[in-house]
Amino acid sequence: MSLSDIAVVGVGVTQQARRLERTSLQVSLDAAKLAVADAGLTFADLDGIAARWPGPGGTVFLPGSADWAGMLGVPVRWIGDSYPQGVPALLDAAAAISAGLCHTVLITGGQAGVLGGGRVASYTQPRNEFVEPFGAFTAAHFALVAQRHLRRFPHVRQGAAEIAATIRTIGSANPDAVLYDRGPFTAQTILDSSGVVDPFRLLDLCLASEGGAAIVVTTVERARDLRHRPVRVLGGGMEWIRQQYVDAVRYEQVWSIGADAAARAFGMAGLTPSDVDCAQVYDVNSFEVARQFEALGFCDVGEGTDFAASAGIGLDGKLPTCTDGGLMSFSHIGWGAPTLKIAEAVRQLRGTCGDRQVPGARVALAAGAGSGAQYYNLVLLGTD
Amino acid sequence: MTRWHPADPVAVPGSYGEPGLTEEFWAAAAEHVLVRPVCRACGSSFFPPLIACPHCVAQDWEYRRSAGRGTIYSCAVVHKAPSPEFETPYPLAIVDLDGEGWGLLTTIVDAPSPRIGDQVEVTWREAGDRVLPAFRPVSTR
Numbered sequence: 001m002s003l004s005d006i007a008v009v010g011v012g013v014t015q016q017a018r019r020l021e022r023t024s025l026q027v028s029l030d031a032a033k034l035a036v037a038d039a040g041l042t043f044a045d046l047d048g049i050a051a052r053w054p055g056p057g058g059t060v061f062l063p064g065s066a067d068w069a070g071m072l073g074v075p076v077r078w079i080g081d082s083y084p085q086g087v088p089a090l091l092d093a094a095a096a097i098s099a100g101l102c103h104t105v106l107i108t109g110g111q112a113g114v115l116g117g118g119r120v121a122s123y124t125q126p127r128n129e130f131v132e133p134f135g136a137f138t139a140a141h142f143a144l145v146a147q148r149h150l151r152r153f154p155h156v157r158q159g160a161a162e163i164a165a166t167i168r169t170i171g172s173a174n175p176d177a178v179l180y181d182r183g184p185f186t187a188q189t190i191l192d193s194s195g196v197v198d199p200f201r202l203l204d205l206c207l208a209s210e211g212g213a214a215i216v217v218t219t220v221e222r223a224r225d226l227r228h229r230p231v232r233v234l235g236g237g238m239e240w241i242r243q244q245y246v247d248a249v250r251y252e253q254v255w256s257i258g259a260d261a262a263a264r265a266f267g268m269a270g271l272t273p274s275d276v277d278c279a280q281v282y283d284v285n286s287f288e289v290a291r292q293f294e295a296l297g298f299c300d301v302g303e304g305t306d307f308a309a310s311a312g313i314g315l316d317g318k319l320p321t322c323t324d325g326g327l328m329s330f331s332h333i334g335w336g337a338p339t340l341k342i343a344e345a346v347r348q349l350r351g352t353c354g355d356r357q358v359p360g361a362r363v364a365l366a367a368g369a370g371s372g373a374q375y376y377n378l379v380l381l382g383t384d
Numbered sequence: 385m386t387r388w389h390p391a392d393p394v395a396v397p398g399s400y401g402e403p404g405l406t407e408e409f410w411a412a413a414a415e416h417v418l419v420r421p422v423c424r425a426c427g428s429s430f431f432p433p434l435i436a437c438p439h440c441v442a443q444d445w446e447y448r449r450s451a452g453r454g455t456i457y458s459c460a461v462v463h464k465a466p467s468p469e470f471e472t473p474y475p476l477a478i479v480d481l482d483g484e485g486w487g488l489l490t491t492i493v494d495a496p497s498p499r500i501g502d503q504v505e506v507t508w509r510e511a512g513d514r515v516l517p518a519f520r521p522v523s524t525r
Contacts, residue, residue, distance in 0.1 A: 129410075134516070136489055140460060148458050
């Protein structure tokens, strides 16, 4: 078996909101139930789980850590427990299934009951002696990267605002989005929002919200008997440069992070960027969206915003991007957020997205993390 | 010494990496001396401290004194702080130490809108019971 013999057969996305009266574990379980039901399976059909697991001696890794096999009553043959999220979890599961270690894997995660009072999730602001006392935080690391890019390419500021406006306007039309009906947005709306950390305005940045997301992965062969048209894993790639949000991040090292992974993923799939029908890139901020168009091979360095403007990244553009409203308007649920990208890609390929459906979508890209995080990964998904 | 606001978060020695790696850094900082790990095997400087040199992976390094002169590699003014202890705006920066091959995350003081490429020198600010390195524009007098 190879990657393309593996398919995503179930997706589950819970209600997404600024705050939920739930815990991270509860929303992760809610999403798991939705994904398994969506696949037309039961928990008894699973033999692999990628979710947060307790460590030796029952050590709890928050958020959402649990004895998933015990909770679901399903002894499993494979677990993915290091940092189970989005693309890495999907590719790890696909590799395990391809190798014959297991056949059907649940991937689930999310966050709830952890935000509030202006707090950010703790993992974005490590309690670290060389980070915390200087007032650094997730968006600030990305800002230190963006500032150097902006010095080379000053026009990116306006272009990034246009990108944010497009994605937020898409989200405003999605009734399931946290920021439903808040738009439409223009570039000026973005630029007029309050400053957070230069060069980012508030509306350049993603949400911090709550909810769960899950997918179910199995072989294409098994997928044929299930409810939905299988969505194949066509190719994927991952890159890690350093740990996130601790070391001073270097623009020259990270601006093109993902380029190598993308080249490998497209090579594996036998595709080129022009084959992609919709791009669920990881929109933690507007500059990152432009950066990914460059790293993924849609255009050259410095041209990301020009590419977005000329190709069109709205639902009627050549490359509809973040078609659910993305992390900026749909939801960002911490380490569960990367799975949202896959869920939206799968729904687009199934053709079940309703008003936001990209007509005839056959190839979708989903990605996770970015320059300031110092790691990046992507997967290409497709239908026959 | 540049005074910071009194409710500053405190840097906790040992909260990064292995225990015992950083106490010497903070002890030197308390004396207003900036130090960084230098590999005894390959001579490279690096930061933050790790158990092994990231250039040659030798587990043999020592803290050496920095001249404290640097250049702003990147800088971003923070307008909305991650927690209320920080008085905004403040310039967060990465400063590269001139000729020493290392840099660190820090803050810039005595300059409202520092720019990439500005020449700076180390200064010290009190934060709780700890002394933190910050950088200020090089005085031209």
